[in-house]
Amino acid sequence: MIKNFKRRSIQFLLPLFALAVAVGCNKDISLSLDNSRDETIGVVPIDTVSAKVSTYQLDNIPTSATGTMLVGKNSNAISGSVKSTSYLRLGIGTVNSASIPDDAVLDSVSLVVPLNKYYYGDTTQIQKISVHRVTEDITQTQIDLTKPADERPVFVTSAAIFSKQKFAFDNAALAELSFKPRVKSIDSLHFRFNNTIGNELFTMIKNNDNRIQNNTSFQEYFKGLALVPDNNNSTLIGFKDTVYLQVHYSFLNNEGTKSSGKQYFSIDNKAFQYNQIEADRSQTKFAPLTLANPQLSSQQTDGYTFLEGSTGVVAKLEFPTLLELVNNPSVSINKAELVIEVENAAATNFAQPSSLILMVAGNNGNPINLVTTPYGTETQQAPLQRGDDFGSNGKYTFNLIEYLTKIKTTAYKNTSLYLSLPTSGLFSTGNRLILARDNENDPKIKLNILYTKF
Numbered sequence: 001m002i003k004n005f006k007r008r009s010i011q012f013l014l015p016l017f018a019l020a021v022a023v024g025c026n027k028d029i030s031l032s033l034d035n036s037r038d039e040t041i042g043v044v045p046i047d048t049v050s051a052k053v054s055t056y057q058l059d060n061i062p063t064s065a066t067g068t069m070l071v072g073k074n075s076n077a078i079s080g081s082v083k084s085t086s087y088l089r090l091g092i093g094t095v096n097s098a099s100i101p102d103d104a105v106l107d108s109v110s111l112v113v114p115l116n117k118y119y120y121g122d123t124t125q126i127q128k129i130s131v132h133r134v135t136e137d138i139t140q141t142q143i144d145l146t147k148p149a150d151e152r153p154v155f156v157t158s159a160a161i162f163s164k165q166k167f168a169f170d171n172a173a174l175a176e177l178s179f180k181p182r183v184k185s186i187d188s189l190h191f192r193f194n195n196t197i198g199n200e201l202f203t204m205i206k207n208n209d210n211r212i213q214n215n216t217s218f219q220e221y222f223k224g225l226a227l228v229p230d231n232n233n234s235t236l237i238g239f240k241d242t243v244y245l246q247v248h249y250s251f252l253n254n255e256g257t258k259s260s261g262k263q264y265f266s267i268d269n270k271a272f273q274y275n276q277i278e279a280d281r282s283q284t285k286f287a288p289l290t291l292a293n294p295q296l297s298s299q300q301t302d303g304y305t306f307l308e309g310s311t312g313v314v315a316k317l318e319f320p321t322l323l324e325l326v327n328n329p330s331v332s333i334n335k336a337e338l339v340i341e342v343e344n345a346a347a348t349n350f351a352q353p354s355s356l357i358l359m360v361a362g363n364n365g366n367p368i369n370l371v372t373t374p375y376g377t378e379t380q381q382a383p384l385q386r387g388d389d390f391g392s393n394g395k396y397t398f399n400l401i402e403y404l405t406k407i408k409t410t411a412y413k414n415t416s417l418y419l420s421l422p423t424s425g426l427f428s429t430g431n432r433l434i435l436a437r438d439n440e441n442d443p444k445i446k447l448n449i450l451y452t453k454f
Contacts, residue, residue: 051319053435053443055286055305056418057294058312058367060153062160064140064274066428069113069243070310071129071227071275072236074121074430079306079313080281082430084236087167087276088243089138089224091215091268097208100249100261104206107248107260109198111175111191111225114240115183120350120430121235123181128230130176131191132169134223138272141165150362154369155423161274163310164291169226181235189239202247205263215268224272236430241273242266275428277310289313294365303441307356307421309429315419316361319447326404333451336400340419341436341444344387345394353431355381356396359418360403367418374402381422393436393444400447 063070069088075081111131140159143152175191204212211221227239245265253259267273281287285301295316298305305315317338325331338358345352357379358371370379382396406412425431436444 051317051445051447053298053305053445054295054316054318055289055298055301056296056314056316056365057289057291058153058314058418059164059291059294060141060156061163061277061310061312061427062156062274063163063277063310063427064161065271066275066424067241067270068116068118068428069227069239069241069273069275070118070236070428070430071239072119072121072127072229072430073231073233074236075234076432078284078304078434079286079308079432080279080284082236082308082311082432083229083231083278083280084310084430085229085276085278086227086239087134087138087161087224087272087274088227088241088267089134089219089269089272090222090245090265092212092218093244093264093266093268095205095212095247095263095265097205097212099263100206101251104249104251104261106198106202107250109193109201109245109247111193111243111245112188113191113227113243114188115186116238116240117183118238118429119181119183119235120432123183123235125234126178127181127233127235127237128176128178129189129191129233130173130228130230131193132171132173132226132228133197134167134169134226136168136223138167138224138274140271150364150366150368153367154359155367155426159271161272163275163277163312165274166276167224167226169228173228174225181237183237193245198247201265202249205247218265219268238429241270275310279308279311298443303437303443305435305443307353307419307433309421309425309431310427312426314359315435315443317417317419317445319416322404322447323407325449326408328453330454331451332454333401333404333449335448335450336404337448338398338400338417339446339448340382340396340398341393341446342384342396342433343393343436344391346387346389346391348434350432352384352394353421353425353433355383355422356433357381357420357422358398358403359420360412361416361418363414368415371398371400371403371417374399379422404449 069086070084071086073083140161142159174197175193177191211217246262248262250258250260289296307314359367360369362368373380382398385395387394421431438444
């Protein structure tokens, strides 16, 4: 009877033999358990665990076929500026020479670009965008799927155009527009083309020119368009990829009254629409961050760490001594939570991402997998828990119980984690997130582990 009572008591007290362990960036915090006199289930202090945090520049961010044309520029004193130029390729659309009367005359040629209501930056300033004619074939980068999976990003599975790619275009603009970015109320922007290109296109349509017989022949003549933001712009603006070039003309109908008509060139293949991204960090602590030098420790940037869409910047998290804990045969981990703190939303001018994800990075720095919901198949997304009115920080919390199990396997050997925007935001937005810092200028990141030791 006494032995049974003792066994039941131990089972009842097991949850008390655990301690949430805070793992701060570049800061050792002890993992410890209360002492126990029980000879079968011993609970003793174990080795300390530390975390290292860096800002990391990913390579090969696919920005084609996202459905969003991102044009503009946004600046931040901590991380610098991001500029996005959007490229697209047009096909012949609804062009039909037979439907144009012989006496038709050109009225105008304009590019219509619908907004998708996304913006990131200061919309109180006048923005300027110019449209340029591309002079180089817009091409995709082919992916060699025969290579091992760890040699290409997990999110690249087919041919794509990456944000770092750039194609030549004429310096002289076909059209330009200055406007107040009332993105919530404006449906579309209209760029009126100059008379030279307008007359050229209209004459080709009327004459049923060989260059507008099919998409291939038209694209040999007209390779595409680039929507280029002015360097003084202050916001990134999202547009739909349902862009079209409309040709307006007028003529006298059978009754002798003036009538009008129009024909359209439109995007023929959305896989050839992409956003080309340029970042300028030269005046910030992140100036050394490049594709050639992709990693900067938080100690090199006064504790600042940030994430950013389209540029492919993520936060790299490493736990050098964590493997020793999970490999201890006498330790049973019951719960593992990674808590990321960010500034209170009231302290920043920019909206914070509604959720974040984690990627598993291989030894060569390549993201090889996405952290899923524990023992599930869906990508785990940690929602933003906003700070309160008293100034407490916002938080993102991940469940890492399965990841701690996997790091014992060969597949996850020598891996680290990348904290990132969800891939939809990583490929098509300029969203940025700067992590909160503690009093010692370390990023406020905690790994809380609840465990028992037998």
